[in-house]
Amino acid sequence: MADRRHFLKAAVMAMPGLAVSGRTDPASHVHSPWPVRLDDWEEIRGQYDLWDARTYLNTGGLGPSPRPVLDRFREVMDDLQLRSETGHNLIEAAREPVARFFGASEEEIAFTRNATEGNAIVASGLALKAGDEIIIDAHAHPGGAIPWLNRWKQDGIVVRTFDPSGTDAAGIVSRMEDLITSRTRAIQVSHVTAPTGILLPVEEIADLARRHGCWFHIDGAQSAGMMPIDLHAIGCDSWATSGHKWLGAPHGTGILFIRRDGLDRIRPTEVGAYSDAGYALPDQLDYIQTARRHESGTRNAPLVEGLRSACAFMDTIGMHQVRNRGLALTARLRKGLSALDDMDILTPQAREMHGSILTFRSPAVPFRDLYRHLTQEHRLRIRIVTEVDLNAVRISLHVFNSEADVDRVVEGVRAAIG
Ligand SMILES: Cc1ncc(COP(=O)(O)O)c(C=O)c1O
Numbered sequence: 278m279a280d281r282r283h284f285l286k287a288a289v290m291a292m293p294g295l296a297v298s299g300r301t302d303p304a305s306h307v308h309s310p311w312p313v314r315l316d317d318w319e320e321i322r323g324q325y326d327l328w329d330a331r332t333y334l335n336t337g338g339l340g341p342s343p344r345p346v347l348d349r350f351r352e353v354m355d356d357l358q359l360r361s362e363t364g365h366n367l368i369e370a371a372r373e374p375v376a377r378f379f380g381a382s383e384e385e386i387a388f389t390r391n392a393t394e395g396n397a398i399v400a401s402g403l404a405l406k407a408g409d410e411i412i413i414d415a416h417a418h419p420g421g422a423i424p425w426l427n428r429w430k431q432d433g434i435v436v437r438t439f440d441p442s443g444t445d446a447a448g449i450v451s452r453m454e455d456l457i458t459s460r461t462r463a464i465q466v467s468h469v470t471a472p473t474g475i476l477l478p479v480e481e482i483a484d485l486a487r488r489h490g491c492w493f494h495i496d497g498a499q500s501a502g503m504m505p506i507d508l509h510a511i512g513c514d515s516w517a518t519s520g521h522k523w524l525g526a527p528h529g530t531g532i533l534f535i536r537r538d539g540l541d542r543i544r545p546t547e548v549g550a551y552s553d554a555g556y557a558l559p560d561q562l563d564y565i566q567t568a569r570r571h572e573s574g575t576r577n578a579p580l581v582e583g584l585r586s587a588c589a590f591m592d593t594i595g596m597h598q599v600r601n602r603g604l605a606l607t608a609r610l611r612k613g614l615s616a617l618d619d620m621d622i623l624t625p626q627a628r629e630m631h632g633s634i635l636t637f638r639s640p641a642v643p644f645r646d647l648y649r650h651l652t653q654e655h656r657l658r659i660r661i662v663t664e665v666d667l668n669a670v671r672i673s674l675h676v677f678n679s680e681a682d683v684d685r686v687v688e689g690v691r692a693a694i695g
Contacts, residue, residue: 318602318679321594325677331656332682337471337499337634337673338660340522342583343590350527350583357578364578371585372569375532378588379516380507384567385540387533388581392498393420395517395533396465398571399494400424402543403463407433411463412456412491414441414477415665416470421496425465435460441470444625446478450485457485463492468516469499472664472671473623474634476500483512492542498522501532502587503603503632503675505596514539523633523675526587530580535568549573599676603633606674606683610635613687617694623669636662638669641694655689 324343327333333341342350357364373383389395401424405411411425415438428434437456441449453464464486466477479495486493495516500506502523508516516534520526535543545552545564552570554563564570591599607624614620614637623636638644648661648670662669672686 316594316598318676322677322679324590327677331658332678332685333658334672334674334678334682334686335658335660336523336675337474337671338522339528340502340525340675341677342525342527342587343677346525346583346586346590347527349586350579353582354579363575364582365576367578368576368581371581375585375588376534378592379501379532379534380509380511381534382537384569385508385534385537387535387568387571388576388584389517389531389533389571390529391420391521391531392496392517392519393424393531395515395531396421396494396496397424397427398533398546399492399515399517399535399543400428400465401546403492404542404544405432405434405462408435408460409462410435410437410458410460411465412437412439412453412461413465414439414467414470416441416472416475417465417467417496418471418498420498421465421467437461441466441475441477442473442623442625444627444630446481446630450478450481453482454485457489457491461489461491463494465494465496467499468495468497469503469632469634471499472662472667473636473669474499474631474671475625476504476630476632478629479511479513486514487512492539499634500632502591502599504600508534508536515543520584520587524584524587524591525675527580527583529577530584530587532584533568533571540566540568540570543571545570547571547573594676600632602676603674604628604631606678606680607631607633607635609680610672610674610683610686613683614690617687617691619694620690621669623667633674634671635674636667636669636671637690638667639690639694644668644670647690647693650693651686651689654692655685657686657689659686 325341326344376383376386405428413425425436429436439452439456443449466482468479469476483493493513495513497516497518501518514536518532520530521528550573552573554565556562619640621638624631651657651659660671662671
């Protein structure tokens, strides 16, 4: 166990050339694959300091960071404060392993504060004029929807929505295709929708977008850290995520991906020091030829290092294992709920159409009462779903959750419906 802990710390620290306090980390020769696979769920649970007073089931809102990630974050923060240095070298060193974790190249990613920022950089940067149309899922989170609504308000673009619910992926793609006109310029989908956890067929949608000459952006806030992601294989043009949900990175972290040959299609809207490859007043500005052009000014390097080590932590478990664990826990929850009378489970059942979220309601109990009962009587930290009148409750199940957590939800619901 002590050995495993040592290896885990090494895995989280591992980074070629990583220097802290001017020293090179002794584990820095460790690259990929990471030295151990964490495969014991109790041991993984033990890596998180979670509040005993309740069961945490809201990773879709905010995900806790495991202790090794927080240790690393604090260590770098203390060190940089002590020396009063920015640590920009750490940001540059994080770029390649983080990009690789998501199947991208280091020139294709920018570090952001959250998913919303990445979504907004794309929505505000695409060249669109009044009357141009974009398509987005009707279940988009405000962090995915409002950047486009801003273009509607500012520039008169037309926002069209499709219903992402249903049990048939091909049907969803065909509903989207029905909305495409000669004015459609971009498509955005939530990879996993926030209200009910629908996993959308992003490869097929990428293909649809390509066939119609549309830019394809993915809001990946709910899928990064929930399942393996290979951005080049998906074939999207851009993608944004938060670090502080399923990845378990510190609060205020995010990643934006823009595929290499699409870089100049996104007009940089906020630039400054570090966005340029050369400038001179009054009339010269050359953008740097990477997605880093969207980062400017002094940044919080400990946060980026926390994000990098969160990816390393997840990689140590193995993203296929993470995905399968989420599927197993949600299957257990579905089975438990289905045994109760009249449960209305809104998340699709097919393995390829969902991840680690399950949303449900009961005709027997108003959803606010169900929510209140589960949070107050059973001390479950869950989320209420009021979007598009779904009127339900949402359970998120991640690597630190157990079968006992799932059973607590089922017991709570059983008691609520009487
Ligand atoms: C699909 C989706 N997009 C965007 C966001 C916003 O994330 P952030 O607050 O990190 O920008 C969320 C948050 O729940 C989300 O679920």
